[in-house]
Amino acid sequence: MPINNYLHKQYLILNIINHLGPISRTELSLLTDYRPASVSAIVKDLLDQRLILETGQSSTGQGRKRTLLEVNNEHLCAIGISFSSKHITYIVSQVNGVILYQTMSPLLPGSPKEELIQKILAKVSGLLDMFGNKKLVGIGISDPPYDPAVYQQTDSLIANYTHFNSWVHKQLKSQLEALSGLPVQTYSGVTMPAMAEQRFGVAKGVQNFICIELSNGIGASICCNGMPVGGEHGKAAELGHTVIDYSVTNQKLCYCGKPGCVETSTAFPALAAKISGALNQGVLSVLKSYQDLSDGITIQAIRWALDKEDQMCMYYVKDIAIRLGVAIANAVNLLNPKLVVLYGFMLELGDFFLRHLESSIRENVFAPLKDFEIRTSNSTETLFSLGAVAEIFSFYFKQENYRWVYQLQPESPDEKVIAQDTP
Numbered sequence: 001m002p003i004n005n006y007l008h009k010q011y012l013i014l015n016i017i018n019h020l021g022p023i024s025r026t027e028l029s030l031l032t033d034y035r036p037a038s039v040s041a042i043v044k045d046l047l048d049q050r051l052i053l054e055t056g057q058s059s060t061g062q063g064r065k066r067t068l069l070e071v072n073n074e075h076l077c078a079i080g081i082s083f084s085s086k087h088i089t090y091i092v093s094q095v096n097g098v099i100l101y102q103t104m105s106p107l108l109p110g111s112p113k114e115e116l117i118q119k120i121l122a123k124v125s126g127l128l129d130m131f132g133n134k135k136l137v138g139i140g141i142s143d144p145p146y147d148p149a150v151y152q153q154t155d156s157l158i159a160n161y162t163h164f165n166s167w168v169h170k171q172l173k174s175q176l177e178a179l180s181g182l183p184v185q186t187y188s189g190v191t192m193p194a195m196a197e198q199r200f201g202v203a204k205g206v207q208n209f210i211c212i213e214l215s216n217g218i219g220a221s222i223c224c225n226g227m228p229v230g231g232e233h234g235k236a237a238e239l240g241h242t243v244i245d246y247s248v249t250n251q252k253l254c255y256c257g258k259p260g261c262v263e264t265s266t267a268f269p270a271l272a273a274k275i276s277g278a279l280n281q282g283v284l285s286v287l288k289s290y291q292d293l294s295d296g297i298t299i300q301a302i303r304w305a306l307d308k309e310d311q312m313c314m315y316y317v318k319d320i321a322i323r324l325g326v327a328i329a330n331a332v333n334l335l336n337p338k339l340v341v342l343y344g345f346m347l348e349l350g351d352f353f354l355r356h357l358e359s360s361i362r363e364n365v366f367a368p369l370k371d372f373e374i375r376t377s378n379s380t381e382t383l384f385s386l387g388a389v390a391e392i393f394s395f396y397f398k399q400e401n402y403r404w405v406y407q408l409q410p411e412s413p414d415e416k417v418i419a420q421d422t423p
């Protein structure tokens with residue numbers, strides 16, 4: 001639906017406040033070239049709708065103080081839903097990424113999709129009641145990325161929703177829209193971590209970056225020139241299934257059908273298998289005195305051994321860090337990012353692992369591309385549903401029409417003095 005001139009102005013002002021707020025009416029007028037009276041009228045409209053708030057006053061050191069405006073963080077919220085092979089995660093998040101509610105419900109493979117849709121509708125119905133006093137702007141759904149369990153269970157329900165145009169995108173979407181009266185959007189899971197980090201996390205304001213998942217699988221999520229990279233079919237960034245060790249012939253095949261891919265040689269199960277194999281062969285290790293290995297080698301057990309400078313664990317963790325570093329360096333060579341964001345439970349291996357990973361990435365990157373940062377994510381469990389929330393807010397703000405706004409640099413706090421308690 002085309003938006004008229006007034007609505008266009010309103011969205012522009014809302015996007016500027018969202019990105020640069022707290023900001024004064026005078027600054028809005030200067031940035032947009034709209035007359036002060038027009039800006040005041042639009043701001044009044046946004047205040048009446050409770051989309052923004054007056055939050056304090058700026059002091060420029062000259063003239064009178066200016067009232068500052070910012071997005072109404074506590075009022076504007078969205079629902080995010082994501083799927084893994086074992087769970088459905090639901091969150092309700094504020095526009096600033098503060099999560100007000102989160103829960104996971106188990107997903108049993110093989111249950112009929114109608115039953116599952118009814119469960120999801122019931123859950124969302126409860127959330128609509130619980131957050132009835134908020135302005136819910138929409139529901140974002142992250143399409144599940146591949147994982148081994150999904151890939152192998154071709155007959156199961158789960159396999160049926162790993163593709164676009166499946167029931168999530170048609171039946172679930174339309175039934176949720178009918179139930180809630182809200183916009184419901186589905187997104188490719190491969191872009192969700194990047195979108196979450198860009199709006200709420202450590203990649204705020206960064207236009208080119210890669211997120212790398214280090215867990216039971218190795219995954220990537222890419223943001224290029226400010227935009228998520230989903231690829232032709234929403235399945236881009238399969239860094240985990242690029243082959244880095246083509247000489248391997250006796251290693252077990254990955255579910256991607258190849259030996260020697262990044263995932264089979266560096267994900268947590270590969271590390272656990274190597275350590276467990278060494279223990280079985282009688283290699284000396286403090287792990288033999290670890291309290292409980294009845295469930296196999298855990299990340300906590302390896303970390304415990306690393307903290308005790310166990311030579312065997314240090315050897316295998318370093319080996320995996322070096323291999324992972326090669327793979328990530330290849331991705332850096334391909335994309336020239338400003339930032340690499342690491343997430344996933346393998347980060348619990350701690351400094352020893354991260355130190356070797358970082359030095360391997362830097363040693364293997366082509367020198368002209370070496371100017372980038374490496375950071376770790378602050379959220380892991382909710383990254384996919386938070387990505388869906390990030391995207392539903394972009395949809396609500398019609399952000400693609402105002403992309404230039406998001407390239408403006410906010411003033412540093414030092415330059416802006418805010419008196420929070422002044423009316």
Ligand SMILES: [Zn+2]
Nearest residue numbers: 241254256261
């Ligand atoms: Zn593979």
